[in-house]
Amino acid sequence: MSTPTEPGLRYRAAFATAESRSDGPLLFPFLTAGFPTPEETPALIEAALRGGAAGLEIGVPFSDPLADGPTHQSAYTVALSAGASVQTALDAARTARAYAPDSALTLMGYLNPFLAWGAEPDPDSSEPGEAVGRPMEALAKSAAEAGVDGVIVVDLPVDESDATREVLAQHGISLIYLLAPTSTEARIDAVVQRASGFIYLVSLTGVTGERDRVAADFEQFVARVRAKTDTPLAVGFGISKRAHVVEVGKLVPAAIIGSALTTTIASAPPHGRAAAVERYIEVVTGRRSDETSE
Amino acid sequence: MSRENGAFGPFGGQFAPETLMPALEELEDAWTQANDDREFQQELNDTLRDYVGRETPLTHAGRLSEQLGGAQIWFKREDLAHTGAHKINNALGQAMLARRMGKRRIVAETGAGQHGVATAAACARFGLECIVYMGAEDIRRQALNVFRMELHGATVISVESGSRTLKDAINEAIRDWVTNVRTTHYLIGSAIGPHPYPLIVRDLQSCIGNEAKRQLQEKIGKLPDVAIACVGGGSNAIGLFHPLIDDPVRLIGVEAAGEGLDARHAATLSAGAPGVLHGTRTYVLQDEHGQITEAHSISAGLDYPGVGPEHAWLMLTERAEYVSVTDDEALDGLQLLSETEGIIPALETAHAIAYAARIAPSMSPEETILIGLSGRGDKDVEIVRDALAARSG
Numbered sequence: 001m002s003t004p005t006e007p008g009l010r011y012r013a014a015f016a017t018a019e020s021r022s023d024g025p026l027l028f029p030f031l032t033a034g035f036p037t038p039e040e041t042p043a044l045i046e047a048a049l050r051g052g053a054a055g056l057e058i059g060v061p062f063s064d065p066l067a068d069g070p071t072h073q074s075a076y077t078v079a080l081s082a083g084a085s086v087q088t089a090l091d092a093a094r095t096a097r098a099y100a101p102d103s104a105l106t107l108m109g110y111l112n113p114f115l116a117w118g119a120e121p122d123p124d125s126s127e128p129g130e131a132v133g134r135p136m137e138a139l140a141k142s143a144a145e146a147g148v149d150g151v152i153v154v155d156l157p158v159d160e161s162d163a164t165r166e167v168l169a170q171h172g173i174s175l176i177y178l179l180a181p182t183s184t185e186a187r188i189d190a191v192v193q194r195a196s197g198f199i200y201l202v203s204l205t206g207v208t209g210e211r212d213r214v215a216a217d218f219e220q221f222v223a224r225v226r227a228k229t230d231t232p233l234a235v236g237f238g239i240s241k242r243a244h245v246v247e248v249g250k251l252v253p254a255a256i257i258g259s260a261l262t263t264t265i266a267s268a269p270p271h272g273r274a275a276a277v278e279r280y281i282e283v284v285t286g287r288r289s290d291e292t293s294e
Numbered sequence: 295m296s297r298e299n300g301a302f303g304p305f306g307g308q309f310a311p312e313t314l315m316p317a318l319e320e321l322e323d324a325w326t327q328a329n330d331d332r333e334f335q336q337e338l339n340d341t342l343r344d345y346v347g348r349e350t351p352l353t354h355a356g357r358l359s360e361q362l363g364g365a366q367i368w369f370k371r372e373d374l375a376h377t378g379a380h381k382i383n384n385a386l387g388q389a390m391l392a393r394r395m396g397k398r399r400i401v402a403e404t405g406a407g408q409h410g411v412a413t414a415a416a417c418a419r420f421g422l423e424c425i426v427y428m429g430a431e432d433i434r435r436q437a438l439n440v441f442r443m444e445l446h447g448a449t450v451i452s453v454e455s456g457s458r459t460l461k462d463a464i465n466e467a468i469r470d471w472v473t474n475v476r477t478t479h480y481l482i483g484s485a486i487g488p489h490p491y492p493l494i495v496r497d498l499q500s501c502i503g504n505e506a507k508r509q510l511q512e513k514i515g516k517l518p519d520v521a522i523a524c525v526g527g528g529s530n531a532i533g534l535f536h537p538l539i540d541d542p543v544r545l546i547g548v549e550a551a552g553e554g555l556d557a558r559h560a561a562t563l564s565a566g567a568p569g570v571l572h573g574t575r576t577y578v579l580q581d582e583h584g585q586i587t588e589a590h591s592i593s594a595g596l597d598y599p600g601v602g603p604e605h606a607w608l609m610l611t612e613r614a615e616y617v618s619v620t621d622d623e624a625l626d627g628l629q630l631l632s633e634t635e636g637i638i639p640a641l642e643t644a645h646a647i648a649y650a651a652r653i654a655p656s657m658s659p660e661e662t663i664l665i666g667l668s669g670r671g672d673k674d675v676e677i678v679r680d681a682l683a684a685r686s687g
């Protein structure tokens with residue numbers, strides 16, 4: 001068992017390297033655990049890391065992903081029918097940790113599967129935030145053992161997050177907060193006061209999925225958050241091309257690519273999926289320049 | 295009862311994506327202000343009277359009571375409200391609130407189509423754009439209601455994801471809202487979802503219980519001994535129960551047991567477990583991995599794997615009881631009411647009737663059961679005809 005450490009250490013090291021890089025921001029690809037099957041996940045994880053990922057968002061599939069567009073919805077459905085669960089995501093983290101000891105590993109999912117991983121909810125909880133925090137203990141313990149650095153819970157806003165954040169922190173894990181272009185100043189304040197690891201900026205007002213261009217108001221959004229904190233920022237939602245990565249890389253030190261990678265996997269021939277992932281990550285990190293010739 | 299941050303004890307709360315949180319805050323503020331605004335309240339009450347037809351009658355079910363041979367049964371007649379169910383009370387109030395917030399585009403989900411029709415009507419009345427998400431399976435089951443919505447000028451969007459029923463329609467409505475939140479109000483159809491929705495919907499539906507309490511007082515000079523309502527998301531039930539919460543009245547919510555609690559059903563409180571779905575912590579139907587499972591009921595309006603968080607709290611504190619009734623029993627309830635009182639109830643409502651028929655015989659004629667007759671059954675006659683034919687065939 002790993003000894004609990006202060007949350008965010010590995011993120012700090014990863015973001016420190018971002019400062020000295022000239023080839024653009026860190027890339028944290030999002031891979032759905034168990035897509036298309038749990039058996040293939042380790043090979044895809046390793047391929048992404050080989051291609052140049054500085055870390056990973058390991059997606060936990062959920063039956064009702066209300067912040068996801070069609071690409072991830074169907075990836076989750078496929079993964080779930082192939083038997084994926086929180087366990088698959090923890091196994092994926094273990095694979096990644098063994099393969100790339102310094103990579104920053106983040107689980108990303110919705111509350112209910114995380115809660116179900118835990119013990120029976122405590123009937124004495126006096127309010128909802130506390131009632132979801134306590135069952136997170138089991139997840140925090142297993143995630144720490146698997147080498148996870150942080151957890152993103154899409155449907156856990158800062159308002160309900162204190163108990164969960166404390167439980168995760170006890171196991172050395174950061175609760176990674178999301179901010180959106182709609183976030184008010186008061187909400188940004190509440191997040192920056194609590195954040196560790198990094199803050200995930202949702203680039204656009206909408207669900208996950210590929211878009212043609214980066215949202216026009218993204219620069220202004222980054223400036224609003226940047227004015228309030230030194231915590232590293234990463235951007236996700238809608239980022240799908242090398243050009244997007246370069247563009248957002250001028251504003252933030254890390255980018256997250258999800259749906260476009262999922263599409264890459266879905267459209268590759270069954271035995272070429274890992275190779276397709278590696279090539280795609282090489283392209284978006286700028287290590288390979290044949291994006292358009294594919 | 296604690297209600298800070300929309301908490302009902304450990305239930306409720308706001309488990310929504312960050313993008314929506316500012317809109318939920320805005321909605322809460324708008325609702326608080328509207329509640330203090332006498333002009334708004336006046337317009338709401340006038341509209342409920344002149345457009346919806348409130349107050350709705352309270353009807354003594356003489357023949358049904360006699361036939362069951364026990365308690366005296368009374369109906370609160372939401373089936374006589376405009377568009378045929380209690381759903382209009384909420385739809386109108388929220389449409390007025392949206393207009394007040396300057397949001398002229400409305401998205402809604404619907405299962406049976408009752409909430410969709412009510413929302414489409416309210417939007418037509420207030421000149422708002424209306425988009426209704428409806429599961430492909432429900433569109434097939436409730437084709438006439440789709441046409442009614444379209445007659446009101448609404449756009450009905452078929453949802454092909456997941457189980458293609460109510461929960462998926464809610465997911466899709468929320469995705470639309472996430473994308474268009476600056477211009478759009480999500481007009482949720484039951485006492486579910488993140489705070490402040492369960493409170494807003496309860497407030498807007500409390501006219502059911504408030505009127506019934508007063509009407510029963512006028513007619514028989516006392517409170518009911520038992521109040522019964524069907525529970526899908528729980529809006530008609532909370533509307534009936536809430537005004538009676540501090541009174542010595544047994545409150546019974548009836549869920550859909552579908553094909554039985556050991557088979558496919560929608561009895562969330564009776565057979566689910568605590569979890570988080572659609573922005574609120576409540577009871578949900580789920581597997582051991584926390585994946586939401588599909589609900590089943592003959593009545594599309596009860597076919598939902600979650601339930602309003604206040605009901606979870608009323609169950610935990612034992613202030614209300616939650617029971618369940620199968621598809622078959624609901625069909626019996628529908629026939630019983632149609633034959634004894636000349637009222638064809640909605641299949642949802644038939645669940646409440648069926649449970650009343652179960653307990654009334656063991657009660658005394660001095661005792662009173664108040665049933666929330668949440669809607670009329672016109673929308674269901676085809677389903678009922680087919681189900682009865684299948685049963686006898």
Ligand SMILES: Cc1ncc(COP(=O)(O)O)c(C=O)c1O
Pocket residue numbers: 379380381405406407408409483484485524525526527528529530531594595596640642643668669670
């Ligand atoms: C007539 C009627 N009753 C009850 C319901 C169930 O909803 P709720 O539990 O929110 O009252 C519906 C939903 O469509 C309905 O149409």
